[in-house]
Amino acid sequence: MEKELNPLSELNELVDLVRSHPGVRNKAPIALVSDILGPSDSFAGPGDDGAVVQDGDVTMVVGGEALWPPFVQGDPFGAGVAAVLANVNDLAAMGARPLAIVDTVVGPEALARKALEGMRYAAGLYQVPIVGGHLTIRDGAPAISAFGLGRAAGPGADRVLSVRNAAPGQSLIVACCIEGRMRDDFNFFRSFDERGTRLGDDIRVLPTVAADGSCVAAKDISMAGLVGSLAMLLEFRQLGATVDLAALPRPSDVAMGAWLTTFPCFGFLLCSPAGREDACMQPFHERGLAAAVVGSIDDSGLVRLRSEHRSEHEQEYEQEHEHETATVFDLRAESVTGLRPG
Numbered sequence: 212m213e214k215e216l217n218p219l220s221e222l223n224e225l226v227d228l229v230r231s232h233p234g235v236r237n238k239a240p241i242a243l244v245s246d247i248l249g250p251s252d253s254f255a256g257p258g259d260d261g262a263v264v265q266d267g268d269v270t271m272v273v274g275g276e277a278l279w280p281p282f283v284q285g286d287p288f289g290a291g292v293a294a295v296l297a298n299v300n301d302l303a304a305m306g307a308r309p310l311a312i313v314d315t316v317v318g319p320e321a322l323a324r325k326a327l328e329g330m331r332y333a334a335g336l337y338q339v340p341i342v343g344g345h346l347t348i349r350d351g352a353p354a355i356s357a358f359g360l361g362r363a364a365g366p367g368a369d370r371v372l373s374v375r376n377a378a379p380g381q382s383l384i385v386a387c388c389i390e391g392r393m394r395d396d397f398n399f400f401r402s403f404d405e406r407g408t409r410l411g412d413d414i415r416v417l418p419t420v421a422a423d424g425s426c427v428a429a430k431d432i433s434m435a436g437l438v439g440s441l442a443m444l445l446e447f448r449q450l451g452a453t454v455d456l457a458a459l460p461r462p463s464d465v466a467m468g469a470w471l472t473t474f475p476c477f478g479f480l481l482c483s484p485a486g487r488e489d490a491c492m493q494p495f496h497e498r499g500l501a502a503a504v505v506g507s508i509d510d511s512g513l514v515r516l517r518s519e520h521r522s523e524h525e526q527e528y529e530q531e532h533e534h535e536t537a538t539v540f541d542l543r544a545e546s547v548t549g550l551r552p553g
Contacts (some may be wrong), residue, residue, distance in 0.1 A: 219518075219535070219537070221518065222516055222518055222535075222536070222537035223537055224468070225467065225468055225471060225516055225537070225539075226516065226537050226538070226539050228468045228471070228472060229436065229438045229439060229471055229472060229539050230539065230540075232435070232436055232439060232472045259304075259305060259373050259374055260274060260300075260301035260302075260304040260305055260430065260431060261273060261274035261301050261302055261304075261305045261307065261359075261361070262274065263305070263363070263371055263373075269362070270362070270363035270365070270370075270371065271307075271360060271361065271362055271363065272302055272305045272306075272307035272360075272361045272362070272363055272371070273358065273359065273360055273361075274298055274301040274302060274305075274358065274359050275298070275356060275357065275358040275359070276293075276294060276297040276298055276301070276356065276357055276358075277354070277355070277356040278290045278293060278294055278354075278355040278356070280352055280353065280354060283318070283322070283326065283353045283354065283355050284322075284352070284353055285396075287318075287322045287323075287325035287326040287329065287353070287355075288325045288326065288328055288329040288332075289329060290326055290329060290355050291325070291326040291327060291328065291329020291330040291331075291332070291333065291355065292329040292330070292332060292333040292403075293329075293333075294312075294314060294326075294329075294330055294333075294355055294356070294357035295312055295329075295330050295333035295334055295337060295339070295341075295357060296333055296337070296476065297357075297433065298312055298357050298358065298359030299312075299333075299337045299339060299359060299414055300414065300431040300433070300477075300479075301359065301431060302359050302360075302361035302414075303361075303414040303415070303417040303418070303429075303431065303479070304372060304417065304429045304430055304431040304479060305361070305363070305371055305372050305373070305429070306363060306364045306370060306371055306372035306417055306418050306420075306421025306422075306426070306429070307361030307362055307363050307364070307371075307417075307418060308361055308362050308364070308415055308418045309337065309339040309359060309360075309361045309414070310339070310360050310361055310362055311339065311340055311341075311342040311359070311360045312330070312334060312339055312340070312341045312342070312357055312358070312359050312360075313341070313342060313343045313344045313357065313358050313360075314327075314330060314341060314344035314345075314355070314356065314357040314358070315344055315345040315346075315354070315355070315356045315357075316344070316345070316346050316347070316353075316354075316355055317346075317347045317349065317353060317354040317355075318347075318348070318349070318351075318352075318353030318354065318355075319348065319349070319350055319353070320348050322353050323346060323348060323353075326353075326355055327346075330357070335408070336403060336406075336407065336408055336410045336411060337410055337411045337414065338408065338411035338412075339359075339411070344357075363418075363421075364418040364419075364421040364422035365421070365422060370421050370422055370424075371421070372417070372421050372426060372427065372428050372429040373428060374428055374430070374443075374444055374445075374447040374448070375428075375447065375448070376427040376428040376482065377427070377428040377444060377445060377447075377448060377450055377482045377508055378427075378448075378450075378482075378508060379450065379508055379509050379510045380484075380485055380507065380508065381427070381428075381482040381483060381484055381485065381507065381508040382482070382483045382484075382485065382488045382504050382506075382507050382508075383441075383452050383454070383480065383481070383482065383504065383505055383506040383507060383508060384426075384480075384481040384482075384483055384488065384491055384492060384502055384503065384504050384505070385432075385437070385459060385460060385478070385479070385480060385481075385501075385502070385503060385505050386416075386478070386479045386481055386492070386495045386500060386501065386502040387432070387460055387475055387477060387478035387479070387500065387501050387502075388402045388405070388406060388413070388475065388476060388477040388478070388500055388501070389460055389461065389462045389501050390402055390405040390406065390462075391403075391404075391405050391406075391462070391475075391476060393465060393469070393473070398436070398469060398472055398473040398474060399473065399474045399475075399476075400462070400465070400470075400473050400474070400475040400476060400478075401476050402475075402476040402477055403476065406476075406477070409498070410476070410477065412498065413477055413498055413500060414477070416494045416495055416498065416500075417429065417479065419494055420481070420490075420491050420494060423490065424484070424487065425483055425484070425487040425488075425490040425491035426481045426482065426483055426487075426491050427482055427483070427484060428444065428481075428482040429444075429479055429480060429481050429482065430443060430444035430479070430480045431478065431479050431480075432473075432474065432475055432478035432479065432480060433474050434474050435547065436471055436472035436473060436474070437454075437459075437470070437471050437472075437473070437478070437480070438454065438471050438472075438514065438516070438539055438540075439472075439547060440480060441454070441480055441514055442514050442539070442540045442542065442547045443547050443548060444480055444482075445508070445512075445514065445542060446542045446546050446547055446548065449512045449542045449543050450508050450509065450510060450511075450512065450542070451508070451509045451510065451511035451512045451513040451514060451515070451542065452506045452507065452508050452509065452514060452515070453506050453507075453509075453513075453515040453516070453517050453536055454505050454506050454514075454515070454516050454517065455505050455506055455517045455519075456516060456517060456518060456519035457517070457518075457519040458503050458504065458505045458506075459503070459505050459519075460501035460502070460503050467519065477500070482508060483504075488504055492504075512541060512542040512543035512544075513538050513540070513541055513542070514538070514539045514540040514541075514542065515536045515537060515538050515539065516536065516537050516539060517535060517536045518535045518536070
C-alpha cells in the first residue's frame with residue numbers, strides 16, 4: 212500500500228533540519244562584528260555580501276572570504292576553488308561585475324601549491340584574474356583567504372543589489388543551476404563540469420538584472436542553505452516570505468531537505484518589483500539556468516515553507532489551509548547573524 216503523505220509532518224521535519232543546520236548555526240558568532248565595530252555598512256546597516264565603496268561616479272564592491280581550516284587541510288584544491296567561487300558569487304549578489312581576486316595562503320608548500328592550483332582553475336572558469344596576494348610557506352595549520360573586487364552595475368549606488376532595497380510586495384525568485392552533482396562529504400552541489408567556462412557569463416547575469424531594475428536585492432545561497440540565506444536577506448528589515456516548495460527549482464535526484472541546506476555552485480535569491488518578474492528571469496532562462504517565482508516578500512517577519520504536496524483544491528484555496536505552512540524563523544524575535552541595523 213502506498214504511504215500516505217503528511218504535509219505538516221514533512222514540513223516540521225524540514226523546519227528542524229534547517230534550524231539545526233551547522234551552516235545556519237555558525238552564522239550567529241557574526242554578531243561579534245556589531246558588538247565591537249557597531250553598525251558598519253556604508254549604506255544603512257549590515258547584511259550585504261560585500262561592502263560598497265564609492266569614488267566620484269564609480270561604485271565598487273569589495274568582499275572577502277576565509278576558508279574553514281579543516282576544509283583547507285582535507286581538500287586544498289577544493290578550498291582554492293571555493294575561495295574564488297565565494298567571492299565571485301558575493302560580488303554578483305551585489306550586482307557587481309567581478310574584476311579581480313587577491314589571496315592569502317599560509318601552509319606547507321605542497322598544500323599551498325594545491326590551493327593555488329584550485330584558485331587558478333576557478334579563476335579560469337569565472338573569467339576573473341588573480342592579481343596578487345600573499346604566500347607564507349610554513350608547517351602547521353593552514354589558512355586560506357581571498358578577496359574580490361567588482362564594479363557595480365550603474366554609475367551610482369542606486370543599482371547596487373542591497374538588502375536595504377527588499378520591500379513588501381516584491382516577488383521572491385530563485386535562480387540556480389540544477390545541472391551537477393552533490394559532493395559526498397558535505398552539502399555542496401557542484402556544476403563545474405556541467406557548466407565549465409559558462410559559469411563566468413552566468414554570474415554576470417546579476418549585474419544585468421541590477422542595471423535594468425528588474426532585481427533590486429539579492430543574496431547568494433551559500434553555507435546557510437536556501438532558507439538560512441533567505442533569512443539573512445530579510446532580517447535587516449525584519450521582512451517575511453513564504454517559500455512555495457512546489458515552485459522551487461530542484462535537481463530531480465536531490466531530496467528536498469538536502470536541497471534546502473545545500474550550498475549550490477550557482478544559486479541566488481532575488482527580489483523583483485511586481486510586474487518585472489519575467490524580465491528578471493528571462494536572462495537566466497536564456498542561458499539554460501533555472502529561475503522561478505517561489506513566493507513574495509511581506510512585512511510579517513516570518514520565514515515560512517509551504518508544502519509541495521497539496522491537492523488541486525488545496526492549492527486553489529491555499530489561504531484557507533494555513534496548516535500547509537510552517538514557520539522556520541521569526542525575524543521579529545530572532546536573528547540568524549545577530550548583526551544590528553544602523
